[in-house]
Amino acid sequence: MRPTDLSDPAYFHKVVDCQWACPAHTPVPEYIRLIAQGRYDDAYMVNWYSNVFPGILGRTCDRPCEPACRRGRVEEKNAEKPEPVAICRLKRVAADMKGDEVRAMIPRPKASNGKRVVCVGAGPASLTVARDLAAQGYAVTVFDGEAKAGGFMWSQIPRFRLPERVIDEEVGYILGLGVEFRGGRRIDSMHALLAEPWDAVFVGCGAPRGRDLDLPGRQQAAAAIHIGIDWLASVSFGHVTQVGKRVIVLGGGNTAMDCCRSARRLGADDVKVIVRSGFDEMKASPWEKEDAMHEGIPIINCHVPLAYLHAGGRLVGMRFQVVQPVFDANGRRRLVPTGEPDVSFDCDEVLVAVGQENAFPWIERDCGIAFNDAGLPVLDAVSLQSRLPRVFFGGDAAFGPKNIITAVAHGHEAAVSIDRFLHGEDVRQRPPPHVNLMSQKMGIHEWSYHNAPSDDTRFKVPWVAAEIALASIKVEVELGFDAATAFKEAERCLNCDVQTVFTDKLCIECDACVDICPMDCITFTDNGEEAELRTRLKAPATDTTQALYVSGPLKTYRLMVKDEDVCLHCGLCAERCPTGAWDMQKFLFNTTMAGPACRDSTPRERRVGAES
Numbered sequence: 179m180r181p182t183d184l185s186d187p188a189y190f191h192k193v194v195d196c197q198w199a200c201p202a203h204t205p206v207p208e209y210i211r212l213i214a215q216g217r218y219d220d221a222y223m224v225n226w227y228s229n230v231f232p233g234i235l236g237r238t239c240d241r242p243c244e245p246a247c248r249r250g251r252v253e254e255k256n257a258e259k260p261e262p263v264a265i266c267r268l269k270r271v272a273a274d275m276k277g278d279e280v281r282a283m284i285p286r287p288k289a290s291n292g293k294r295v296v297c298v299g300a301g302p303a304s305l306t307v308a309r310d311l312a313a314q315g316y317a318v319t320v321f322d323g324e325a326k327a328g329g330f331m332w333s334q335i336p337r338f339r340l341p342e343r344v345i346d347e348e349v350g351y352i353l354g355l356g357v358e359f360r361g362g363r364r365i366d367s368m369h370a371l372l373a374e375p376w377d378a379v380f381v382g383c384g385a386p387r388g389r390d391l392d393l394p395g396r397q398q399a400a401a402a403i404h405i406g407i408d409w410l411a412s413v414s415f416g417h418v419t420q421v422g423k424r425v426i427v428l429g430g431g432n433t434a435m436d437c438c439r440s441a442r443r444l445g446a447d448d449v450k451v452i453v454r455s456g457f458d459e460m461k462a463s464p465w466e467k468e469d470a471m472h473e474g475i476p477i478i479n480c481h482v483p484l485a486y487l488h489a490g491g492r493l494v495g496m497r498f499q500v501v502q503p504v505f506d507a508n509g510r511r512r513l514v515p516t517g518e519p520d521v522s523f524d525c526d527e528v529l530v531a532v533g534q535e536n537a538f539p540w541i542e543r544d545c546g547i548a549f550n551d552a553g554l555p556v557l558d559a560v561s562l563q564s565r566l567p568r569v570f571f572g573g574d575a576a577f578g579p580k581n582i583i584t585a586v587a588h589g590h591e592a593a594v595s596i597d598r599f600l601h602g603e604d605v606r607q608r609p610p611p612h613v614n615l616m617s618q619k620m621g622i623h624e625w626s627y628h629n630a631p632s633d634d635t636r637f638k639v640p641w642v643a644a645e646i647a648l649a650s651i652k653v654e655v656e657l658g659f660d661a662a663t664a665f666k667e668a669e670r671c672l673n674c675d676v677q678t679v680f681t682d683k684l685c686i687e688c689d690a691c692v693d694i695c696p697m698d699c700i701t702f703t704d705n706g707e708e709a710e711l712r713t714r715l716k717a718p719a720t721d722t723t724q725a726l727y728v729s730g731p732l733k734t735y736r737l738m739v740k741d742e743d744v745c746l747h748c749g750l751c752a753e754r755c756p757t758g759a760w761d762m763q764k765f766l767f768n769t770t771m772a773g774p775a776c777r778d779s780t781p782r783e784r785r786v787g788a789e790s
Contacts, residue, residue, distance in 0.1 A: 236270025301329020303573030306589025422526025
């Protein structure tokens with residue numbers, strides 16, 4: 179094997195599992211350390227720069243960082259149920275406990291550069307584009323059909339999960355940068371929009387159409403059957419204030435979980451979630467399913483809906499076929515009938531939450547934007563630019579329904595593309611991230627960070643009493659951590675961004691680091707092909723998706739090989755090393771945002787002159 183190339187920005191970035199997994203690459207360990215120090219304003223701003231909506235995401239994020247968290251892996255042998263750090267809930271701590279000084283920490287926009295950008299839709303992708311570009315002097319206008327900005331964060335996420343005040347505050351920070359919001363204005367023609375003097379157009383209108391389920395009885399019982407996302411919006415706007423006593427929710431995603439919990443709060447006594455798939459195959463986040471069941475809502479799996487049952491023009495129930503999932507050799511699933519009799523459930527209303535679709539009836543097909551067979555725009559996957567060069571897409575409007583944090587990531591990338599496009603630069607060329615390694619050594623065996631991993635198991639977030647929470651749809655269920663619990667949860671973080679950096683020329687091969695390593699992840703061995711070398715490690719590294727840390731040849735021509743996958747980053751190897759061959763160095767990774775740093779170093783005028 180060749181020595182590890184530490185100059186590759188992706189190497190240590192991938193070792194910081196949580197940041198690597200986050201679509202917006204939020205520097206998670208950095209803000210968790212700040213929370214442990216009680217520096218909530220600074221922790222909030224670390225989040226604000228990368229994920230834009232710390233308070234919103236601290237309550238609603240799909241948490242791709244948590245399954246990746248190293249804490250869960252290294253606890254596997256000792257914990258009954260290994261649990262990652264509560265990264266998402268600590269983000270909320272930063273938002274809840276910050277002070278008014280945060281407003282002064284938000285940078286002021288640069289002077290106007292004379293360029294005008296329009297965003298269609300006021301969801302997280304458009305608002306991210308608006309924030310990034312407004313700060314750089316662009317005049318940004320955001321259109322939305324609703325009266326308030328926020329998109330589906332405002333219209334479809336129930337208030338018991340996300341209070342309106344949190345949305346208003348964080349959207350307000352963006353509008354406060356000089357972004358013009360034109361609410362109640364639905365764009366109905368791309369031709370007409372392009373005829374206006376916009377230098378660039380960003381489409382972030384989401385996936386606004388919920389899928390229907392057209393089964394026998396659909397028309398006869400139509401009055402009591404509702405599309406989930408439309409129904410949630412009606413609840414949010416106050417148009418729906420009550421529901422039937424018996425409700426069936428169809429679907430296994432997070433929208434279905436929001437529907438069933440909302441129905442419970444609007445007066446339904448009997449709420450069931452019924453899904454086609456197996457329980458473990460449901461698309462809903464595990465904690466969303468747990469929250470629903472905690473509130474007494476059963477989830478009935480492996481039932482395929484067959485018909486809506488009606489009598490006298492009124493919905494009375496639904497009939498289902500009982501199935502079981504069967505997987506072929508390639509992992510493809512088929513739902514096979516079990517042979518059991520069909521099952522019927524009584525109900526007064528049905529909420530259909532079986533998926534969402536993109537709808538672009540307002541984009542004329544002759545305007546220059548191409549669409550694929552699925553009805554999605556044909557885009558460059560990196561730049562998010564459409565076939566019409568000055569039109570960009572992002573969020574659910576780009577590749578179909580995802581989540582808030584993915585929409586934010588799209589917004590950042592689209593803002594970089596728009597900035598480069600309006601400076602005459604190639605939008606497909608992406609600027610490299612800013613990376614840095616800095617030693618944390620303060621003495622021979624002292625470090626500037628706390629490096630003693632806590633043995634505590636994950637702390638639970640307290641809830642409002644059930645009788646209070648279920649009595650109103652506006653009562654926020656989760657209370658969030660208090661300062662003391664937040665500190666203890668933050669102490670569970672393993673500081674994965676503080677890297678073990680090895681200098682082979684200083685090593686005397688005394689094996690002190692090998693002896694003291696609590697995870698047996700350091701091995702001194704002869705070189706070889708990777709697959710064979712992995713079998714010779716002290717504790718074989720089985721996760722081949724994580725690269726091994728391989729040194730150059732030592733004095734004996736052996737190599738130092740470290741399994742990055744389970745290293746605790748405890749620093750014991752560096753403390754024990756008598757020659758300083760090991761050091762603990764904090765790795766900083768920041769993606770390049772819109773602005774001068776994202777552009778080529780050669781001014782446009784000089785570049786054009788050279789090309790001519």
